[in-house]
Amino acid sequence: MASASPPPPSTSLTSQKPLSSPPSQLPLRKMPGSYGLPLLGPLADRLDYFWFQGPEKFFKTRIEKYKSTVFRTNIPPAFPFFGDVNPNIVAVLDVKSFSHLFDMDLVDKRDVLIGDFRPSLEFYGGARVGVYLDTTEPKHAKVKGFSMELLKRSSEVWRRELLSNLDNFWGTVESDLSKNDAASYIVPLQRCIFNFLSASLAGVNTSVSPDIAENGWQMIDRWLAVQIVPTTKIGILQPLEEIFLHTWPYPFFLVAGDYKKLYNFVNDNAGEILQLGEEKYGLTREETIHNLLFILGFNAYGGFSVFLPSLIGRIAGDDSGLQERLRSEVRRVCGPGSGSGLNFRTVNEMELVKSVVYETLRISPPVALQFARARKDFKISSHDAVFEVKKDELLCGYQPLVMRDANVFDDPEEFKPDRYIGQTGSELLNYLFWSNGPQTGTPSESNKQCAAKDIVTLTACLIIADLFLRYDNITGSAGSITAVVKAK
Numbered sequence: 070m071a072s073a074s075p076p077p078p079s080t081s082l083t084s085q086k087p088l089s090s091p092p093s094q095l096p097l098r099k100m101p102g103s104y105g106l107p108l109l110g111p112l113a114d115r116l117d118y119f120w121f122q123g124p125e126k127f128f129k130t131r132i133e134k135y136k137s138t139v140f141r142t143n144i145p146p147a148f149p150f151f152g153d154v155n156p157n158i159v160a161v162l163d164v165k166s167f168s169h170l171f172d173m174d175l176v177d178k179r180d181v182l183i184g185d186f187r188p189s190l191e192f193y194g195g196a197r198v199g200v201y202l203d204t205t206e207p208k209h210a211k212v213k214g215f216s217m218e219l220l221k222r223s224s225e226v227w228r229r230e231l232l233s234n235l236d237n238f239w240g241t242v243e244s245d246l247s248k249n250d251a252a253s254y255i256v257p258l259q260r261c262i263f264n265f266l267s268a269s270l271a272g273v274n275t276s277v278s279p280d281i282a283e284n285g286w287q288m289i290d291r292w293l294a295v296q297i298v299p300t301t302k303i304g305i306l307q308p309l310e311e312i313f314l315h316t317w318p319y320p321f322f323l324v325a326g327d328y329k330k331l332y333n334f335v336n337d338n339a340g341e342i343l344q345l346g347e348e349k350y351g352l353t354r355e356e357t358i359h360n361l362l363f364i365l366g367f368n369a370y371g372g373f374s375v376f377l378p379s380l381i382g383r384i385a386g387d388d389s390g391l392q393e394r395l396r397s398e399v400r401r402v403c404g405p406g407s408g409s410g411l412n413f414r415t416v417n418e419m420e421l422v423k424s425v426v427y428e429t430l431r432i433s434p435p436v437a438l439q440f441a442r443a444r445k446d447f448k449i450s451s452h453d454a455v456f457e458v459k460k461d462e463l464l465c466g467y468q469p470l471v472m473r474d475a476n477v478f479d480d481p482e483e484f485k486p487d488r489y490i491g492q493t494g495s496e497l498l499n500y501l502f503w504s505n506g507p508q509t510g511t512p513s514e515s516n517k518q519c520a521a522k523d524i525v526t527l528t529a530c531l532i533i534a535d536l537f538l539r540y541d542n543i544t545g546s547a548g549s550i551t552a553v554v555k556a557k
């Protein structure tokens with residue numbers, strides 16, 4: 070079975086540790102960690118994870134305690150109203166152990182998108198949509214093939230719709246800035262993302278439905294929030310968050326009205342895409358609609374809504390001279406007088422822009438947690454040791470720490486805009502895992518790597534390039550813009 074596993078980290082990447090020791094040369098170690106007493110262990114870990122420590126400190130303190138990046142612990146949700154959810158996991162927190170999550174011979178991805186807890190299928194009209202399917206389930210190949218075709222067939226529409234929606238987005242930001250000291254941009258950004266994805270993935274311009282054009286993005290926000298709230302630290306007043314948000318799963322009926330409207334919007338207007346799902350990929354019409362809504366709403370809209378503020382904030386907040394360097398690269402490749410326009414080919418020539426996108430995905434991976442279940446007993450290696458994993462154990466990787474593995478990335482805590490430039494830099498792409506696979510991997514029907522691995526990074530490059538064709542510089546953060554200086 071094909072897999073997206075990267076090659077083992079090699080010593081040539083960094084002068085630090087010898088990484089290439091094959092598992093056979095590493096000592097076999099009893100896996101450290103524990104699940105604690107029944108009920109109390111998971112409850113204590115849940116409180117640490119959400120309240121006393123927060124996710125990052127939760128994993129960091131245990132790495133220090135067990136002197137290992139692989140150990141057993143619990144992860145929420147747990148106790149008391151998640152009786153059928155098993156919180157026991159094996160944490161994998163370095164590049165080497167994490168990469169076992171991509172080896173489809175070793176792991177099963179059935180129903181583990183956000184851990185052992187899977188929201189009710191009512192959220193997807195009763196369908197087990199593609200992300201919840203393992204590669205051994207025949208329907209996975211159909212849905213994955215469908216999702217990749219959506220991207221392939223829409224690439225020109227994608228560029229055009231992105232740029233025209235960015236026009237609206239920056240127009241709103243400028244108009245807000247003319248009235249206020251700062252423009253909060255999350256709402257206009259989400260509107261822009263939703264409109265462009267609807268046109269490019271579903272082939273429907275939201276203007277056909279005034280309600281969806283105005284409120285579609287909020288409907289998706291609510292639908293997403295109700296599903297993932299039991300697994301997400303919000304950071305509001307404790308213990309209220311623990312009591313009211315993390316104690317039980319929220320029922321679908323809270324968002325049933327929103328989902329019905331989105332369903333009708335797709336059912337009534339996305340005829341061509343629905344036909345594609347049915348005729349070419351053998352899905353039923355219902356399966357096509359629910360998968361399309363999931364890809365559009367959860368994968369694409371959810372992913373970009375997290376990623377783009379961190380990208381814009383990173384650039385707008387920089388005062389190290391990075392903006393000048395980006396601007397000059399963008400204008401050299403496709404500025405006025407360059408003879409080239411802004412498109413996927415030209416952004417692909419922008420080495421610094423691409424490197425900034427990769428580095429943002431490394432330092433702030435949009436999807437923090439990844440899970441997979443052991444298909445069989447096997448041995449998992451970290452950089453220092455080998456451990457035995459039992460069939461059916463749930464592996465859990467926390468990307469923000471994995472992507473700061475000092476054995477692979479020099480000065481891992483530092484945002485280095487040029488990190489991926491040149492030969493040594495581009496080798497690091499083997500260890501950039503935001504898409505549930507290496508950036509050098511190829512999403513396919515036989516792995517679980519994000520179908521949009523390439524288009525996501527190219528889209529981010531287009532957004533940066535468009536920004537520096539419009540403006541000489543911008544100032545702001547991951548939620549607001551305080552100043553823009555128009556291109557002279």
Ligand code: HEM
Nearest residue numbers: 199200216368369372373376435436505516517519520521
């Ligand atoms: C910034 C945006 C995005 C991020 C951060 C992101 C991230 C991810 C991640 C981490 C996974 C693996 C989940 C897991 O199994 O653990 C995934 C899967 C997937 N993504 Fe993306 N994604 C993004 C955008 C998109 C877009 C635009 C599409 C549109 C087609 C897409 C389609 C998919 C599909 C279909 C899968 C499931 C793959 C499979 O079942 O084999 N994603 N994505």
